[in-house]
Each structure stands twice: as structure tokens, then as C-alpha cells.
Amino acid sequence: MPSHFRRIVLASRPQQQATLDNFRLETVAVPELGEGQVLIKNHFLSLDPYMRVRMNAEKGYADPQALNETMIGGTVGTIVASKNPRYAVGEQVIGMLGWAEMGVSDGLLLRKLDTTHIPLSAYLGAVGMPGMTAWYGLTQIMQANEGETVLVSAASGAVGSVVGQLAKLRGCRAIGIAGGPEKCQYVREELGFDACIDYKANDWQEQLLAATPTGIDAIFENVGGEVFDACLLRMNPFGRIALCGMIAGYESAELPIKNARVLLTQRLSVRGFIISEHMDLWPQGLKELGSYVASGKIKFKESIAPDLAAAPEAFLGLLKGKNFGKQLVRLLD
Amino acid sequence: MPSHFRRIVLASRPQQQATLDNFRLETVAVPELGEGQVLIKNHFLSLDPYMRVRMNAEKGYADPQALNETMIGGTVGTIVASKNPRYAVGEQVIGMLGWAEMGVSDGLLLRKLDTTHIPLSAYLGAVGMPGMTAWYGLTQIMQANEGETVLVSAASGAVGSVVGQLAKLRGCRAIGIAGGPEKCQYVREELGFDACIDYKANDWQEQLLAATPTGIDAIFENVGGEVFDACLLRMNPFGRIALCGMIAGYESAELPIKNARVLLTQRLSVRGFIISEHMDLWPQGLKELGSYVASGKIKFKESIAPDLAAAPEAFLGLLKGKNFGKQLVRLLD
Incomplete structure (x- = not known):
């Protein structure tokens, strides 16, 4: 079990075009788990255009990303420690743990994943x-x-x-x-x-x-x-x-x-x-999407940045259409 | 019964802003009625912004107004001659007889009006x-x-x-x-x-x-x-x-x-x-509107041009917001 992990925080707000300077890579200590919490090792981070909107100071449909905090983002990973009876070590989950190699959650916004027929990363894409x-x-x-x-x-x-x-x-x-x-x-x-x-x-x-x-x-x-x-x-x-x-x-x-x-x-x-804002329809939609992905009727392509440190550049590329398919960042194995 | 009546035709299409030159006042002979036709004396003509769109050559949601033809427009009037068993002389009707003092119709697009509680002109406005x-x-x-x-x-x-x-x-x-x-x-x-x-x-x-x-x-x-x-x-x-x-x-x-x-x-x-395009709802809507107008719960104001010859200027004023309330043109009494 590592004692530290890396994360990327919003260092400053873009003037107009976002730049690499707006991000800062940090190393932080793995926190001690409280009762009900789980520790997750993230395998993939999803990069999505909405993140650019959150980098601005203005409130859009959601609050702005806070400065000096871990950039928001969807992740898939594995439970590596648990003080929550609903989650066992080794289970795979999707969550919003942000641009970080590891994260702590109380489990409320996690969802367990079945990778028997659907690859883990697809839960951040076609089945997510x-x-x-x-x-x-x-x-x-x-x-x-x-x-x-x-x-x-x-x-x-x-x-x-x-x-x-x-x-x-x-x-x-x-x-x-x-x-x-x-x-x-x-x-x-x-x-x-x-x-x-x-x-x-x-x-x-x-x-x-x-x-x-x-x-x-x-x-x-x-x-x-x-x-x-x-x-x-x-x-x-x-x-x-x-x-x-x-x-x-x-x-x-x-x-x-x-x-x-x-x-x-x-x-x-x-x-x-x-x-x-339409979570009520997710079970219906994800069931259809999962079945199409599992049967190969829906195909997808991924563009995978090799490491957390590569996330800012991959994100700026996404805003310019440089990615080809779903943009992901590979984190810890 | 007059032998002639006046009408206004589209003389030319506007370059950008419509002008008085785009219209021409003509006097034409009252045509002889064919079987099934009625002759209507128009009391009021409705002027509406959509007419400006029709004056252009481009097809929008409807065909352009034809050159040298009577300008399109809604009218209320009285049947003054009838070879149609569904309409009797003296009945009041609403139709689309255009910028003209009189008009001929086969009756298909006419609707009879009851002016007991609702003034005739309101059928071109709040109840139209x-x-x-x-x-x-x-x-x-x-x-x-x-x-x-x-x-x-x-x-x-x-x-x-x-x-x-x-x-x-x-x-x-x-x-x-x-x-x-x-x-x-x-x-x-x-x-x-x-x-x-x-x-x-x-x-x-x-x-x-x-x-x-x-x-x-x-x-x-x-x-x-x-x-x-x-x-x-x-x-x-x-x-x-x-x-x-x-x-x-x-x-x-x-x-x-x-x-x-x-x-x-x-x-x-x-x-x-x-x-x-939503004629199916007109009976429901007109019933509600008619009841509100009859009971005074919906008020309206009219801006009435005195004569057919005044219609072009009133119309150009409407496009600039010079009217105050529903813009009408008074035609024959």
C-alpha cells in the first residue's frame, strides 16, 4: 500500500484559453480512513469538455471548480481498503474521485461495476x-x-x-x-x-x-x-x-x-x-447501452494518456479536438 | 350593390425595408358569382407582422405573396350575395380575403361569427x-x-x-x-x-x-x-x-x-x-378566449386605419411598433 499519491489541482483560472499553467501536480499523503470510508486506487480518469466550463469563476449549471483542490472528474478503480460494510477490497467501482491516483469516498456516490462482458474503461465512455x-x-x-x-x-x-x-x-x-x-x-x-x-x-x-x-x-x-x-x-x-x-x-x-x-x-x-439531472433514466439507458457494447453493436475508440502527469496536455488537446475517441488517462495499475 | 371595389396588390418586393412603393391600390370589377360562391363585403382587415415575411421572394414556412395579387390578410365582413346554400345574405364571417374591400369565396375557409357578446373586430384579435x-x-x-x-x-x-x-x-x-x-x-x-x-x-x-x-x-x-x-x-x-x-x-x-x-x-x-399548424386546438382556445373577452377579463386595444388606402402606411408603422394595440383597417360599412 503506497503512503502517498499524486493529484492535479486547479492552480489558476484561465483568462480565455486554458493553459498548462492552470494546473499543478502535487503529491499528497494517503489519508487515514474514517468509519464508513473506502480507499480507491484509480485505474482510469475520464477527461470531458464540461471540465473547461467548471474552470471558470462564473457559476454555470454547477459551482466552479475550487482553486487548489483536486480537479473534478469521473474515475474507475478498485477498492484497496474499506471501513464500509457495503464495499469489499478488490471490488471495482466508478466514482467522481477527480484527477488523482487514489481517493477516499464514503461510498454514497460509488457504483459497483461488472467487467465480465464490458471493459472497465467503457464505464467512463459508452456505458457511462x-x-x-x-x-x-x-x-x-x-x-x-x-x-x-x-x-x-x-x-x-x-x-x-x-x-x-x-x-x-x-x-x-x-x-x-x-x-x-x-x-x-x-x-x-x-x-x-x-x-x-x-x-x-x-x-x-x-x-x-x-x-x-x-x-x-x-x-x-x-x-x-x-x-x-x-x-x-x-x-x-x-x-x-x-x-x-x-x-x-x-x-x-x-x-x-x-x-x-x-x-x-x-x-x-x-x-x-x-x-x-436525469438520473431516473440511467438504469434504463445503461442497460441498453451495456447490452449493445457487450454484443459489439456499439463500438468505441479510446485515446489514452499514459499517466496522470499527461492529463493537462491531453485535456487541452481534447478542447481542440486532438483526441480520437474517448479521452482517458491511465493511472495506477 | 357596388360594381367595383378597391384592393391593394404587392407591386414589388422590398430590397430590405418595405416601403409604400411596394404596394399598389387598384380598382377592380365585382366578379360574377359562380355556383357555390359567396360575395363578402369586408368591414375590417387585420394587419400582422407575418405579412412582411411573405413579401420576400424566399419561401419561408409558406409560399411568398404573389406579385400583382391581392395582399394576403384576415378579414371580417358580411355576406352580400350568395350562391352557396350554407351561407345567407347578412351573415357575418371571418375569412382570408386580403387587403380588399370585397371578396369572393367558395365558403370553405369561412367561419360564421356571433357578435352578440363579442365585437366583430375582436375576431381578428383577441378571439382570433x-x-x-x-x-x-x-x-x-x-x-x-x-x-x-x-x-x-x-x-x-x-x-x-x-x-x-x-x-x-x-x-x-x-x-x-x-x-x-x-x-x-x-x-x-x-x-x-x-x-x-x-x-x-x-x-x-x-x-x-x-x-x-x-x-x-x-x-x-x-x-x-x-x-x-x-x-x-x-x-x-x-x-x-x-x-x-x-x-x-x-x-x-x-x-x-x-x-x-x-x-x-x-x-x-x-x-x-x-x-x-395547430387548428385542432382552435375550438378549445377560442372558447376560452371568447369567454374571457365577453366577460371583460381579457381587454384589448385597437389601432384602426380609416380606409383601405391607409393600409400600407399603417402596415409599415406596425413593423416599427408605431401601432398601439391590434392594428386594423376599416373598410366598407
């Missing part, structure tokens, strides 16, 4: 928060029907890849948007989307037109900005938009929807959502 | 399309509950005035937005809104803050633009926005939603709608 985000947006907001055209931004990412595959399983036409030919090829050939638009290509607008000859019925939006505005102009009447993220605006002062008029002329519905 | 627009937005999209704060733009107008009064009848706090102290006073004192923000005043932003100490739960939006953007920043979580019009953008190239980020951070729902 990102997968649920995809499932909720598609089934509860976009309500995409068979034969409809569904557009998904950040389509090779942890959330987008699941949206498109779930849409295909429901008989929809799935069109992705991703950055670069390699990601687009993966989205089409591995994930089975019907088309994928390379937003980094000069002819992305032509690609969008060609991929949506009958318009778009529903959008799952992760990014916002210029490409989203162009997609709005392709919307069919009564289209639905699940607004999950606006990554393009996380580091800018404002990110307008320029073609807002289309919301009116096409009678669109737009709804922003945060998956943690 | 504008009232239904208000009713649908409030009850079906905003779903405002007792105690919630409801914000209504163009609050002294035909639609906004009904939204706020219906909201008050449901126990909501109703906050209006209108242009100038006279309209704001009317909205507060006559219509019974809790507060009204004068968007033409220098301190409109302070007024908005003062009027919404606990934020805004639902918006009925007719205008769009800078004021709407400021209101977005006052929205409470899970707020609902009924997007009915974006008058501020009808004569501009684009009208962005600048604070789109709030849709995500506050998990808002926005839905654009057009009341003519």
Missing part, C-alpha cells in the same frame, strides 16, 4: 456518462424516428459516436461531423454512419449539402459555431435539436447562433440538457 | 389568430405554472397583451416589454401586468433587472434582438421560450441569438411555432 448523454439526447429530445436524418457533431468522440450508432440501430440515417479525413473514415467505416462531413476541409459546406439531400430532421450538437449555423439552414420543419455542448464557445466571450431565424421559419425545438 | 397564438404559446409551449414569472415582448400588441392577461389569470407574474411610457402604462394599469419594461428608455437593462428579481421562467418572444438577448441572461433553469416572431429581424439580413450559451447552461427549451 457520455453514453447516457447520447442516449438521452437521441431518445428523449431528438426522438428520431426510422427513416429520419440525424446529424451528429463531434461524431468520433465519446458522445457523438454513440448517438450515431444508436440512431442507426433505430433505422435512422446518421450523418457525422468530424475533423480530418482519418476521423471521418472511422466514423463511416467503423461506426457505420451513412456519411461524415470533414469540417476542416475547404469544401465542408458542399459536403454538408451532399450528405443531406432531404434535409436534417434532428441534430445532436456538441460544438456550436459556424458549422452548426450552416446545419440549421438544412433543417426540415419541426426538427429537434439536442443541445449538449458548445465546445467552440467554451474559450470565447460569446458564441452566437446566427441563423436563429430558422428556429422560427422551420418551427424547430431546441433543448439544452445536462445528463446528471 | 393573435389570441390563439398567445393561447397556444402560453399553454402548450411555455406551460407556465402559478407563481412563475412570464416575460412577454410586444406586450401592448395583439398577441402579447393576451399572453400576459392569460398568464395573470393562471396566477403567474407577468412582465411586459413595450416601447414608450404610454404603452408601458397601459400594459401595467389597463392590462394588469405586474411590470412593464420600456425598451426605448436608456435604463431598460436596469428596468429588466428590477422587474425580474427571481429571474424569468418563461418567455413569449415576438421581437428578438438585443433585448431578447438580455432577457436570456435572466432565465432560470429549465425555462421555456415560445418563439412566435422575430420582428427585429424581418427587415435585416440576419438576427443572431448572441447569448446562445444560456440555452445550454440553463437547460432551456426553445420552440418556434405557427398557429395555423
Whole structure:
């Protein structure tokens, strides 16, 4: 049992673009467990765009990340010591222990994991928060029907890849948007989307037109900005938009929807959502996602940073779309 | 029985701002009725912002107004000749006979009116399309509950005035937005809104803050633009926005939603709608509206242009908010 572990704290708030200086790697002592507590050795940390929002001082839908405290984040790991009768040493759990190699929990927000058919890391991706985000947006907001055209931004990412595959399983036409030919090829050939638009290509607008000859019925939006505005102009009447993220605006002062008029002329519905507010549906969604992942009907790709010290750079890359698939950090084995 | 009547046709399409030159007054012969047709003498013409959208060449949610044809518009009038057994001379009807003193109809899109308790002109306002627009937005999209704060733009107008009064009848706090102290006073004192923000005043932003100490739960939006953007920043979580019009953008190239980020951070729902697509609910809504108007629980104000020839100028004024209450044109007596 180690006496110390490493963690990353928020050292300062970004002015606009987050930088490596905003993070600080520390070594801290493993605390002594109180009654009811467990000690967890983390195997993987999940990096997700929402963390960038929390780094700001303004209260968004959640409190800001506190300075000099462990960065927030989802983790999967193993119980290595327990003073809680509900958890035994050796059990695998998912929790929110943050950017840290180890962590202490009272067990309330932990969930035990079964890795018989689903790999541990997938619980941070397709069978976890990102997968649920995809499932909720598609089934509860976009309500995409068979034969409809569904557009998904950040389509090779942890959330987008699941949206498109779930849409295909429901008989929809799935069109992705991703950055670069390699990601687009993966989205089409591995994930089975019907088309994928390379937003980094000069002819992305032509690609969008060609991929949506009958318009778009529903959008799952992760990014916002210029490409989203162009997609709005392709919307069919009564289209639905699940607004999950606006990554393009996380580091800018404002990110307008320029073609807002289309919301009116096409009678669109737009709804922003945060998956943690819909816990009542997690059992239903995770059951479906788990079954699809176990049977190989939902595929996923991971981008794994080798070590906690590599987390800040991997996170900054994620905000710029440098990751390819779900961004994770490998921690202790 | 006159042998001729006057009408106004669309003479040309606006470049950006509509002008008087876009309209032409004509005198035409009263046509001979065919089998099944009726001849109607129109008493009032309704002027509504949607007409501006139809003047453009682009197809929006409906086909553009044809050049050299009678401008589209709702009318109330009296049957003066009938070759249709369903309609008798002397009956009062509402229809879409356009900017014209008389019109011919096959009766299919006419509805007979009872003016015992409701004045004829109200069927073009609070007990007609504008009232239904208000009713649908409030009850079906905003779903405002007792105690919630409801914000209504163009609050002294035909639609906004009904939204706020219906909201008050449901126990909501109703906050209006209108242009100038006279309209704001009317909205507060006559219509019974809790507060009204004068968007033409220098301190409109302070007024908005003062009027919404606990934020805004639902918006009925007719205008769009800078004021709407400021209101977005006052929205409470899970707020609902009924997007009915974006008058501020009808004569501009684009009208962005600048604070789109709030849709995500506050998990808002926005839905654009057009009341003519929800005819199934008209009987229910009109019954409620008619009862409130007959009992004086819903008040309304009218701005009446004296004659068909005055319609273009009244219409251009409507687009600039110069009207005070429902804009009508008086036609033949």
C-alpha cells in the first residue's frame, strides 16, 4: 500500500484559453480512513469538455471548480481498503474521485461495476456518462424516428459516436461531423454512419449539402459555431435539436447562433440538457447501452494518456479536438 | 350593390425595408358569382407582422405573396350575395380575403361569427389568430405554472397583451416589454401586468433587472434582438421560450441569438411555432378566449386605419411598433 499519491489541482483560472499553467501536480499523503470510508486506487480518469466550463469563476449549471483542490472528474478503480460494510477490497467501482491516483469516498456516490462482458474503461465512455448523454439526447429530445436524418457533431468522440450508432440501430440515417479525413473514415467505416462531413476541409459546406439531400430532421450538437449555423439552414420543419455542448464557445466571450431565424421559419425545438439531472433514466439507458457494447453493436475508440502527469496536455488537446475517441488517462495499475 | 371595389396588390418586393412603393391600390370589377360562391363585403382587415415575411421572394414556412395579387390578410365582413346554400345574405364571417374591400369565396375557409357578446373586430384579435397564438404559446409551449414569472415582448400588441392577461389569470407574474411610457402604462394599469419594461428608455437593462428579481421562467418572444438577448441572461433553469416572431429581424439580413450559451447552461427549451399548424386546438382556445373577452377579463386595444388606402402606411408603422394595440383597417360599412 503506497503512503502517498499524486493529484492535479486547479492552480489558476484561465483568462480565455486554458493553459498548462492552470494546473499543478502535487503529491499528497494517503489519508487515514474514517468509519464508513473506502480507499480507491484509480485505474482510469475520464477527461470531458464540461471540465473547461467548471474552470471558470462564473457559476454555470454547477459551482466552479475550487482553486487548489483536486480537479473534478469521473474515475474507475478498485477498492484497496474499506471501513464500509457495503464495499469489499478488490471490488471495482466508478466514482467522481477527480484527477488523482487514489481517493477516499464514503461510498454514497460509488457504483459497483461488472467487467465480465464490458471493459472497465467503457464505464467512463459508452456505458457511462457520455453514453447516457447520447442516449438521452437521441431518445428523449431528438426522438428520431426510422427513416429520419440525424446529424451528429463531434461524431468520433465519446458522445457523438454513440448517438450515431444508436440512431442507426433505430433505422435512422446518421450523418457525422468530424475533423480530418482519418476521423471521418472511422466514423463511416467503423461506426457505420451513412456519411461524415470533414469540417476542416475547404469544401465542408458542399459536403454538408451532399450528405443531406432531404434535409436534417434532428441534430445532436456538441460544438456550436459556424458549422452548426450552416446545419440549421438544412433543417426540415419541426426538427429537434439536442443541445449538449458548445465546445467552440467554451474559450470565447460569446458564441452566437446566427441563423436563429430558422428556429422560427422551420418551427424547430431546441433543448439544452445536462445528463446528471436525469438520473431516473440511467438504469434504463445503461442497460441498453451495456447490452449493445457487450454484443459489439456499439463500438468505441479510446485515446489514452499514459499517466496522470499527461492529463493537462491531453485535456487541452481534447478542447481542440486532438483526441480520437474517448479521452482517458491511465493511472495506477 | 357596388360594381367595383378597391384592393391593394404587392407591386414589388422590398430590397430590405418595405416601403409604400411596394404596394399598389387598384380598382377592380365585382366578379360574377359562380355556383357555390359567396360575395363578402369586408368591414375590417387585420394587419400582422407575418405579412412582411411573405413579401420576400424566399419561401419561408409558406409560399411568398404573389406579385400583382391581392395582399394576403384576415378579414371580417358580411355576406352580400350568395350562391352557396350554407351561407345567407347578412351573415357575418371571418375569412382570408386580403387587403380588399370585397371578396369572393367558395365558403370553405369561412367561419360564421356571433357578435352578440363579442365585437366583430375582436375576431381578428383577441378571439382570433393573435389570441390563439398567445393561447397556444402560453399553454402548450411555455406551460407556465402559478407563481412563475412570464416575460412577454410586444406586450401592448395583439398577441402579447393576451399572453400576459392569460398568464395573470393562471396566477403567474407577468412582465411586459413595450416601447414608450404610454404603452408601458397601459400594459401595467389597463392590462394588469405586474411590470412593464420600456425598451426605448436608456435604463431598460436596469428596468429588466428590477422587474425580474427571481429571474424569468418563461418567455413569449415576438421581437428578438438585443433585448431578447438580455432577457436570456435572466432565465432560470429549465425555462421555456415560445418563439412566435422575430420582428427585429424581418427587415435585416440576419438576427443572431448572441447569448446562445444560456440555452445550454440553463437547460432551456426553445420552440418556434405557427398557429395555423395547430387548428385542432382552435375550438378549445377560442372558447376560452371568447369567454374571457365577453366577460371583460381579457381587454384589448385597437389601432384602426380609416380606409383601405391607409393600409400600407399603417402596415409599415406596425413593423416599427408605431401601432398601439391590434392594428386594423376599416373598410366598407
